[in-house]
Every structure is written in structure tokens, then in C-alpha cells.
Amino acid sequence: MSLLPHFFASAVVIIGILPWAIETAQLRIYHGSLNNYTATELEEPLKLLPFINKSIKSMFYVFGFSETPESTDTTLILSAYLKKNYTNVLLVDWLKEASKEFVGEELSYAFKVVPLARYVGIQLGKALISLSENGLDPNMTHLVGHSLGAQVAGFAGETTREKNIWLPRITGLDPAGPLFQGVVNNNGLNPSRAKFVDVLHTDPRRYGVISSIGSVDFWANCNLEVQPGCTVDNSDSENSFCSHQRSCGYFSEAILNPQSFPAVQASNCSSWGQNTSNSAVITFLGDAVDISARGNFYFSTNSGSPYSKGRNGLVPNK
Ligand SMILES: *[C@@H]1O[C@H](CO)[C@@H](O)[C@H](O)[C@H]1NC(C)=O
Ligand SMILES: *[C@@H]1O[C@H](CO)[C@@H](O)[C@H](O)[C@H]1NC(C)=O
Numbered sequence: 075m076s077l078l079p080h081f082f083a084s085a086v087v088i089i090g091i092l093p094w095a096i097e098t099a100q101l102r103i104y105h106g107s108l109n110n111y112t113a114t115e116l117e118e119p120l121k122l123l124p125f126i127n128k129s130i131k132s133m134f135y136v137f138g139f140s141e142t143p144e145s146t147d148t149t150l151i152l153s154a155y156l157k158k159n160y161t162n163v164l165l166v167d168w169l170k171e172a173s174k175e176f177v178g179e180e181l182s183y184a185f186k187v188v189p190l191a192r193y194v195g196i197q198l199g200k201a202l203i204s205l206s207e208n209g210l211d212p213n214m215t216h217l218v219g220h221s222l223g224a225q226v227a228g229f230a231g232e233t234t235r236e237k238n239i240w241l242p243r244i245t246g247l248d249p250a251g252p253l254f255q256g257v258v259n260n261n262g263l264n265p266s267r268a269k270f271v272d273v274l275h276t277d278p279r280r281y282g283v284i285s286s287i288g289s290v291d292f293w294a295n296c297n298l299e300v301q302p303g304c305t306v307d308n309s310d311s312e313n314s315f316c317s318h319q320r321s322c323g324y325f326s327e328a329i330l331n332p333q334s335f336p337a338v339q340a341s342n343c344s345s346w347g348q349n350t351s352n353s354a355v356i357t358f359l360g361d362a363v364d365i366s367a368r369g370n371f372y373f374s375t376n377s378g379s380p381y382s383k384g385r386n387g388l389v390p391n392k
């Protein structure tokens with residue numbers, strides 16, 4: 075009872091913060107390394123067009139709640155793509171919108187960051203429309219988002235589809251679960267947001283979505299309460315994000331070594347590992363994924379980097 079006035083007062087404070095955070099999102103393109111980039115307002119994406127090499131794909135990365143361009147998760151993904159050199163590497167920098175405020179994690183998330191995720195997603199969609207009207211082939215784009223960033227990417231795909239532009243691919247790295255499933259579902263990422271949606275689940279019991287929301291859903295170490303090497307932690311401390319963050323660890327490794335995470339199709343966690351027939355359907359996490367594959371795919375990992383177990387990862391850890 076006594077918490078209720080506090081709750082509403084905080085909500086009012088947050089709503090006061092909204093206008094300040096809005097319209098600050100930036101778009102960056104990196105020139106071969108993390109410390110050399112050009113940035114522009116997300117609303118003025120055409121300024122980056124001269125820096126985009128149109129003969130290769132453009133990967134747009136969106137980080138999650140309370141993350142930044144310098145977060146470990148962010149730099150893991152960006153540096154993997156920069157190292158491979160087969161895509162233009164862009165970043166949606168929504169630092170201010172994504173930040174938590176002094177009123178606390180949960181209130182910031184619910185009243186500020188989730189509404190702004192939708193707003194930034196629509197802005198990103200409009201930026202992609204504008205770029206495509208000015209010479210960037212939308213078929214040469216790929217959106218990758220972690221946590222709430224995956225939901226942002228979903229809203230972007232929804233926005234481009236309103237202009238009949240189907241993005242070829244959106245990758246969700248442990249898409250944020252809270253307020254995106256169950257009773258309060260903000261309808262972010264789902265299979266209709268792009269021609270192909272690949273999703274990696276690493277923390278379905280806590281910060282990630284619990285159900286399949288992609289064309290292909292990868293379930294790492296399914297049935298385990300936390301990822302190998304992480305410990306059960308019900309606080310909201312840094313440590314409690316261990317499994318959620320593993321999605322970036324696994325995916326960046328998959329980008330660097332394209333066939334390092336073969337994954338096998340199964341209908342659910344409990345049937346994974348039961349069917350060892352040679353006809354089992356296998357695809358790969360990362361850019362070697364078969365875009366005609368559909369359904370749930372499973373793999374197990376090591377507890378530390380390198381996480382890949384190669385083909386030994388096709389069965390659950392003992
Ligand atoms: C940064 O990238 C630009 C464009 O590729 C290049 O001209 C410039 O030399 C780079 N700067 C540094 C310090 O590497
Ligand atoms: C664009 O990418 C292609 C393929 O990697 C490369 O051959 C070409 O040199 C690049 N163009 C520029 C202007 O960097």
C-alpha cells in the first residue's frame with residue numbers, strides 16, 4: 075500500500091524525463107576500428123550514405139537497456155564484424171533513451187526505456203526507408219539487436235513493412251522478455267518483422283523471452299537454469315545478467331568462426347538429444363545460418379571462452 079504513491083510519483087518523474095531523452099539517438103558508421111567512426115542524428119541518416127560501401131551488406135547493431143556503445147556486449151559484436159570486414163558496421167546509439175534513471179531499474183525500464191524503444195525503433199525504420207530511397211539496397215541490410223535492442227529492431231522492421239520494405243534479416247540476441255510477453259506484450263520482434271528472423275535464447279528464465287519468436291530460434295544449453303559458467307543470482311546485480319550477456323559472447327564467436335556453433339533441430343528441450351538419427355536437421359548460429367531453416371535449434375557450450383564445442387555441442391552437456 076505505502077509503495078503505491080512512491081510508484082506513481084516516480085512514474086511522473088520518468089515521464090518528465092521523456093522529452094529530454096527523446097530525439098537524441100545517433101547513428102554511427104565505423105571506419106575499420108572502434109575508435110574511428112562518423113556519427114549523425116538518427117533522423118538524418120543520409121549524412122552517412124557516402125561512407126557506406128554499397129557492394130557489401132550493412133549491419134546495424136542496437137544495444138539493450140542501460141547499455142552503451144562502450145559496453146562489453148556492444149564492443150564484442152562490433153569488433154567481431156569489424157574484424158571480419160564483410161559488412162559495413164553501423165551502430166544505433168540510443169544511449170540516453172536506453173539509460174536507467176535515479177528512480178531505479180524497474181521503473182526506468184517500464185515507464186521510460188520501453189516506450190522509447192518503440193520510438194527509436196520507428197526512427198530506425200524511417201532511417202532505413204530514407205536510406206533505401208536514396209540508393210542503399212534494403213536487401214543489403216541486417217539488423218542485430220541485443221535484449222531490448224532486439225525489440226527496437228522489431229519495431230524498425232514493422233515500420234519499413236508499412237512502406238512495403240521487407241528487411242531481409244533481423245537477429246535477436248536474447249530479446250528482452252519483460253513487457254514483451256504475456257499479459258503486457260508490446261509486440262516487438264516476431265517472425266513477421268523481416269523475411270528471416272533468427273533469435274538466440276540464453277536467459278529465458280529471467281531477462282529474455284521464454285517463447286519462440288523467430289523464423290529460427292536457437293536455444294543454448296536448453297533446460298539449464300543458467301548458462302554454463304554463470305551462477306544463479308536473483309538480485310539485479312551485474313552478475314545476474316551473466317546468462318543474458320552470453321548471447322553476445324556466443325554470437326560474436328560465431329561471427330568470427332562461422333561454423334563453430336552447429337545446432338540441431340528438435341521440437342523442444344526435452345526431445346533435444348533423444349533423436350540422434352543422421353537425418354537430423356542442422357544449421358549454424360551466426361551468418362552461416364540457413365535462411366530456409368525453420369523451427370527450434372539446440373546446442374550446448376563450454377563454460378568459458380571459447381564457448382564453441384563444435385559438433386560435440388549437438389547434444390546437451392552431461
Ligand atoms: C578514420 O577513417 C577515415 C575514413 O576511412 C580515414 O580517412 C582516417 O584516416 C581514419 N582516421 C584514423 C585516425 O585512422
Ligand atoms: C567495397 O567493398 C568491396 C568488397 O569488400 C571492396 O572490394 C571495395 O574495395 C570496397 N570499396 C571501398 C570504396 O572501400
Ligand SMILES: *[C@@H]1O[C@H](CO)[C@@H](O)[C@H](O)[C@H]1NC(C)=O
Binds near residue numbers: 105106159
Ligand atoms: C578491410 O577493409 C579496409 C577498408 O575499410 C581495407 O583497407 C582492408 O584491406 C580490408 N581487409 C581485408 C582483410 O579485406
Ligand SMILES: *[C@@H]1O[C@H](CO)[C@@H](O)[C@H](O)[C@H]1NC(C)=O
Binds near residue numbers: 211212213
Ligand atoms: C529485394 O529482394 C526481393 C526478393 O527477395 C526482390 O523482390 C526485390 O526486388 C529486391 N529489392 C531490390 C531493391 O533489389
Ligand SMILES: *[C@@H]1O[C@H](CO)[C@@H](O)[C@H](O)[C@H]1NC(C)=O
Binds near residue numbers: 341342344345
Ligand atoms: C517434446 O517433443 C516431443 C517430440 O515432438 C513430444 O513428443 C513431447 O510431447 C514434447 N514435450 C513437451 C513437454 O512439449
Ligand SMILES: *[C@@H]1O[C@H](CO)[C@@H](O)[C@H](O)[C@H]1NC(C)=O
Binds near residue numbers: 339
Ligand atoms: C528425428 O529427426 C528427423 C529429422 O529432423 C525426423 O525426420 C525424425 O522423424 C525424428 N525422429 C524422431 C523419432 O523424432
